[in-house]
Amino acid sequence: MNDIGAHLAAMRNTAPLVQNITNYVAMNVMANALLAAGASPAMVHAREEAAEFAGLAQALSVNIGTLDPDWVTAMEDAARVMNDAGKPWVLDPVAVGATALRRDAGARLLALKPSVVRGNASEVMALAGADAAGRGADAADEVASAEAAARDIATRTGGVVAVTGPVDYVTDGAAAYRIENGSAMMPRVTALGCALSGVVAGFAVGQEPLPATVAALAFYGLAGEEAAARAQGPGSFLPAFIDALAGVTPEALDRGAKVMGA
Amino acid sequence: MNDIGAHLAAMRNTAPLVQNITNYVAMNVMANALLAAGASPAMVHAREEAAEFAGLAQALSVNIGTLDPDWVTAMEDAARVMNDAGKPWVLDPVAVGATALRRDAGARLLALKPSVVRGNASEVMALAGADAAGRGADAADEVASAEAAARDIATRTGGVVAVTGPVDYVTDGAAAYRIENGSAMMPRVTALGCALSGVVAGFAVGQEPLPATVAALAFYGLAGEEAAARAQGPGSFLPAFIDALAGVTPEALDRGAKVMGA
Amino acid sequence: MNDIGAHLAAMRNTAPLVQNITNYVAMNVMANALLAAGASPAMVHAREEAAEFAGLAQALSVNIGTLDPDWVTAMEDAARVMNDAGKPWVLDPVAVGATALRRDAGARLLALKPSVVRGNASEVMALAGADAAGRGADAADEVASAEAAARDIATRTGGVVAVTGPVDYVTDGAAAYRIENGSAMMPRVTALGCALSGVVAGFAVGQEPLPATVAALAFYGLAGEEAAARAQGPGSFLPAFIDALAGVTPEALDRGAKVMGA
Numbered sequence: 001m002n003d004i005g006a007h008l009a010a011m012r013n014t015a016p017l018v019q020n021i022t023n024y025v026a027m028n029v030m031a032n033a034l035l036a037a038g039a040s041p042a043m044v045h046a047r048e049e050a051a052e053f054a055g056l057a058q059a060l061s062v063n064i065g066t067l068d069p070d071w072v073t074a075m076e077d078a079a080r081v082m083n084d085a086g087k088p089w090v091l092d093p094v095a096v097g098a099t100a101l102r103r104d105a106g107a108r109l110l111a112l113k114p115s116v117v118r119g120n121a122s123e124v125m126a127l128a129g130a131d132a133a134g135r136g137a138d139a140a141d142e143v144a145s146a147e148a149a150a151r152d153i154a155t156r157t158g159g160v161v162a163v164t165g166p167v168d169y170v171t172d173g174a175a176a177y178r179i180e181n182g183s184a185m186m187p188r189v190t191a192l193g194c195a196l197s198g199v200v201a202g203f204a205v206g207q208e209p210l211p212a213t214v215a216a217l218a219f220y221g222l223a224g225e226e227a228a229a230r231a232q233g234p235g236s237f238l239p240a241f242i243d244a245l246a247g248v249t250p251e252a253l254d255r256g257a258k259v260m261g262a
Numbered sequence: 263m264n265d266i267g268a269h270l271a272a273m274r275n276t277a278p279l280v281q282n283i284t285n286y287v288a289m290n291v292m293a294n295a296l297l298a299a300g301a302s303p304a305m306v307h308a309r310e311e312a313a314e315f316a317g318l319a320q321a322l323s324v325n326i327g328t329l330d331p332d333w334v335t336a337m338e339d340a341a342r343v344m345n346d347a348g349k350p351w352v353l354d355p356v357a358v359g360a361t362a363l364r365r366d367a368g369a370r371l372l373a374l375k376p377s378v379v380r381g382n383a384s385e386v387m388a389l390a391g392a393d394a395a396g397r398g399a400d401a402a403d404e405v406a407s408a409e410a411a412a413r414d415i416a417t418r419t420g421g422v423v424a425v426t427g428p429v430d431y432v433t434d435g436a437a438a439y440r441i442e443n444g445s446a447m448m449p450r451v452t453a454l455g456c457a458l459s460g461v462v463a464g465f466a467v468g469q470e471p472l473p474a475t476v477a478a479l480a481f482y483g484l485a486g487e488e489a490a491a492r493a494q495g496p497g498s499f500l501p502a503f504i505d506a507l508a509g510v511t512p513e514a515l516d517r518g519a520k521v522m523g524a
Numbered sequence: 525m526n527d528i529g530a531h532l533a534a535m536r537n538t539a540p541l542v543q544n545i546t547n548y549v550a551m552n553v554m555a556n557a558l559l560a561a562g563a564s565p566a567m568v569h570a571r572e573e574a575a576e577f578a579g580l581a582q583a584l585s586v587n588i589g590t591l592d593p594d595w596v597t598a599m600e601d602a603a604r605v606m607n608d609a610g611k612p613w614v615l616d617p618v619a620v621g622a623t624a625l626r627r628d629a630g631a632r633l634l635a636l637k638p639s640v641v642r643g644n645a646s647e648v649m650a651l652a653g654a655d656a657a658g659r660g661a662d663a664a665d666e667v668a669s670a671e672a673a674a675r676d677i678a679t680r681t682g683g684v685v686a687v688t689g690p691v692d693y694v695t696d697g698a699a700a701y702r703i704e705n706g707s708a709m710m711p712r713v714t715a716l717g718c719a720l721s722g723v724v725a726g727f728a729v730g731q732e733p734l735p736a737t738v739a740a741l742a743f744y745g746l747a748g749e750e751a752a753a754r755a756q757g758p759g760s761f762l763p764a765f766i767d768a769l770a771g772v773t774p775e776a777l778d779r780g781a782k783v784m785g786a
Contacts (some may be wrong), residue, residue: 235766502761
């Protein structure tokens with residue numbers, strides 16, 4: 001891929017309205033990450049309006065981090081609107097293996113064939129039905145362990161699956177890429193994975209899901225590298241990271257992206 | 263207005279207990295903004311206690327950002343308590359034009375005659391029943407386009423309406439002011455508009471709604487200017503802004519306020 | 525106590541999975557504080573999964589800050605799982621005296637005999653049934669006024685009670701300690717008390733509740749001192765504080781802890 005920066009430029013040019021049905025922990029960070037990246041976030045989850053708002057949104061992200069049965073219905077309704085209109089949506093299966101409620105929600109949402117699934121290795125393995133070691137939102141498995149599960153899910157959905165970790169793995173079931181951008185500080189700040197799923201949704205508006213996801217991950221990881229160079233710890237990392245999401249240019253992304261075919 | 267700093271001093275002297283029934287994205291920022299400004303925030307929204315707590319609070323802000331039908335009932339109950347006791351309350355009609363649920367909530371809350379309505383141009387126009395272009399929480403209309411709608415709402419409620427944007431417009435239907443304080447960074451950080459509505463509620467305790475709202479907006483905008491001078495981007499802007507809310511003195515506000523009759 | 529640093533080292537070595545059923549304002553800060561301190565946070569509150577997840581968690585914190593009747597049931601269910609398994613749990617009775625809903629929730633949770641109760645003076649007094657002056661989440665009473673209430677609760681539950689303020693007081697009903705670490709900036713940032721309750725839960729995994737609580741409070745307060753030395757106000761205090769939670773070493777804690785028998 002040699003047009004990574006162009007994908008960032010296109011996303012900023014569109015400034016897509018991204019609806020997020022996401023967890024309480026992530027809502028604020030996710031909105032700020034999307035704003036800084038150049039998208040327009042909206043947090044709209046009530047059953048009474050989620051599907052109606054999906055008609056206005058250009059992309060949707062759904063995240064099961066702080067789950068409630070009513071919310072799953074809202075997620076399904078909104079996802080169907082996106083599917084019917086040919087608009088992209090991203091599933092973030094937070095801690096999907098931890099409880100029956102999460103396993104059921106993950107299965108129901110996966111059946112709706114998300115354009116992109118973005119999770120850590122434990123989550124992608126659990127979503128695919130494989131054994132996984134994750135407990136909460138933290139990954140306890142290596143990215144490499146989840147590559148087969150990622151290809152399996154992508155083949156079933158016809159979409160893209162991104163396994164994020166020290167080196168990310170992105171596949172549509174046939175082609176695959178690895179992205180080496182990022183910082184060891186990122187998993188030490190809560191909700192940065194969740195926020196990435198929203199950013200991926202923004203990149204997927206009007207762009208092919210596979211290269212759009214790769215570009216979003218490289219962009220996000222590069223911003224993490226810039227923030228790590230300025231931060232004294234995980235607390236100062238977050239504002240520096242939001243600054244970097246706003247500051248990374250398409251040209252800098254073309255120079256700094258570390259993407260390889262896999 | 264030449265007693266703007268005095269309004270800040272009076273608010274800090276009161277340290278008002280401000281109840282906020284607000285959206286999930288804004289809760290943390292709103293609490294920190296109120297604390298930094300000198301008020302005492304409380305986030306209490308459950309139907310089972312919202313009205314009871316309103317009996318303790320000195321002001322109330324209601325915000326429909328992440329709406330739920332149950333919450334609207336809690337908002338109405340709490341607003342009625344404030345009305346019956348002659349205590350001020352502020353309505354923040356986030357994205358009111360976007361869905362039927364929001365339009366209905368906005369209309370029901372407006373019928374209870376809030377002391378102050380604070381929104382962006384698209385929201386104020388939609389609340390007044392005018393055509394508006396806003397999609398999510400971002401304004402897509404100019405402040406000037408919403409001045410007639412603001413006066414219309416103020417006349418209907420007998421309260422104050424503040425349209426915030428690059429230059430804010432505040433009116434009680436008869437007199438009007440423009441406030442030029444602020445920074446272009448402010449709409450790039452989520453929930454700063456929401457948090458402002460809470461701060462306005464704090465200023466309105468024991469002070470006339472019109473000058474109190476003008477003073478709150480000038481104070482908030484001046485803090486934004488100070489933060490912008492220190493920030494590297496929207497991420498570092500937020501902590502600098504909270505610092506500035508705590509640091510702006512009544513004297514600095516008298517010097518820095520840019521308020522004109524309109 | 526001369527093994528305070530050892531308690532921090534042990535907590536970090538365990539990296540305990542701490543489930544938090546907490547308020548919306550605190551969720552993000554609490555997750556980041558736990559991550560920075562060295563624990564693994566999970567925010568899981570739905571009735572449909574709270575008890576199931578408690579089976580996986582090593583400790584639990586419950587916080588009534590933004591209360592809902594359904595959540596109280598989830599809190600009770602999860603607390604019973606912890607009790608049955610002999611795992612520690614912490615009760616944070618935010619603004620417990622303010623409304624009937626809170627008084628009832630506080631009484632029901634206290635009846636389940638939490639391993640640790642952590643609150644400000646007004647909250648501890650209200651929980652014990654004493655007269656208290658607190659209005660919202662802010663304390664309006666002195667720590668010293670709540671010492672008898674703390675001993676009374678500890679005797680009733682067989683657990684530990686921590687009253688936090690300028691000088692913290694911790695007791696198991698018999699022995700007691702005072703901790704002088706901390707910064708006047710801490711009550712000016714929302715949810716730092718809530719986040720502390722989660723950190724206490726992490727320290728209590730595999731360690732005696734009384735010294736674990738004392739060590740957690742000294743650690744937290746020392747991080748506050750370090751942050752205050754670097755902050756320009758309450759906004760820049762928060763990232764500096766999260767940095768300090770990650771940066772304080774067991775050795776620095778042994779040197780900096782200000783703990784006295786009471």
